[in-house]
Amino acid sequence: MGQEKKNTFLIVSGDKVRVQKCTDILNRNFPNCSIFHSAEWFETKYKLDNVHPKAILVDEYLPKGSGFDVVTKVLKERNNNDISIIIMSYVSDHDAFTKEVASGRVQFLNEPDRESALVECVSKIVSPHKVETQVQYQIKQLEPGAILFAEGEKTELTYIVKKGSLRAYCASPEGDKITLGEIVAGEFVGEMGHFNHEPRSATVEAITDVELIAIPNSAVDNVIFTRPSWAKALVKTLSTRLKKANKALAG
Structure with a gap:
């Protein structure tokens, strides 16, 4: 029984500071x-065969090769089927391990140096019953003049506008x-809070009747990964905002 309760991890990295x-x-x-x-x-293989960890944390770049190669080899071996994998990479590769990411077996940890981000990933493995298992987003509707969120509020949700328009x-x-x-249909709103973990920098108000999809920030990466159209919408939103900012700076 004691062995079943033990949380065994294998950290695959050549960075001693990160390992510690x-x-x-x-x-x-x-x-x-x-x-x-x-x-x-x-x-890594020796450790997998002898200690069989619950999860491995793999750096994308290793002293003698790619962490992605290590992950590929782990996934190929059937006796590793119950081992979860966390890839420590600053940018998620949406073309890598698509099926395993969708199933939850592989996760990308984009902020490996932030404690809460690491804890969130590992918690999905160690305490899966505490993780949201239902649909990770919900529909929100606003009437004209209603406030979606106010400047200075804590950031917990990111939204995609399905219908209508808002102003910031x-x-x-x-x-x-x-x-x-x-902000119009097809665009994200509130997405910067997911990236910078700071309070809302503006107030957003509905101009018309609005319908939005609300996504918990903790689920944004996985939801976008499994919905390529949403990933494209995010890129389009960020590109549009950048062009507007450049135009404003140019006068």
Whole structure:
């Protein structure tokens, strides 16, 4: 019974600082941990065969090759079918391990140095019953003049506009409303809070009747990964905002 309760992890990385930091975070947040580490495939295979971890955390770049190659080899071996994989990469490769990411067996950790991000990924493995298993988004409707969120509020959700339009504005020192732009159907709104983890930088108000899809920030990466059309919508939104910002700066 004691063996079943043990949380065994294997960290595959050539970065000693990262290995130590991940080790500290795991020990601090999860009970009864046994943590091993390796830096290349042959050592990784030896550890997999002998300690059979619950999960492995793999750096994208290793001293003697690619972390993606290590992940591919792990996935090919049937006796590793119950091992979950976390790839520590600053950018998710949406063309890699599509089926395994969709099933939840493989996760991309884009902020490996942020404790809460690492804990969130590992919690889905160690305590899966605590993770949202139903549809991770919901429909929200607004009438004209309704506030979606206010400047300074805590960021918890990202939205996609299905129907209608909204406007974003912030308050001037004198208390006037400074309009920043209009958000229309097909665009994201509130997405920057997911990326910078900061309070809302503007207030967003419905101009017309609006229907939105609300996505918890903790689920944004996985939802976008499994819905390519949403990923394209996000890129389009960011591109449009950048063009508007450049135009404003140019006068």
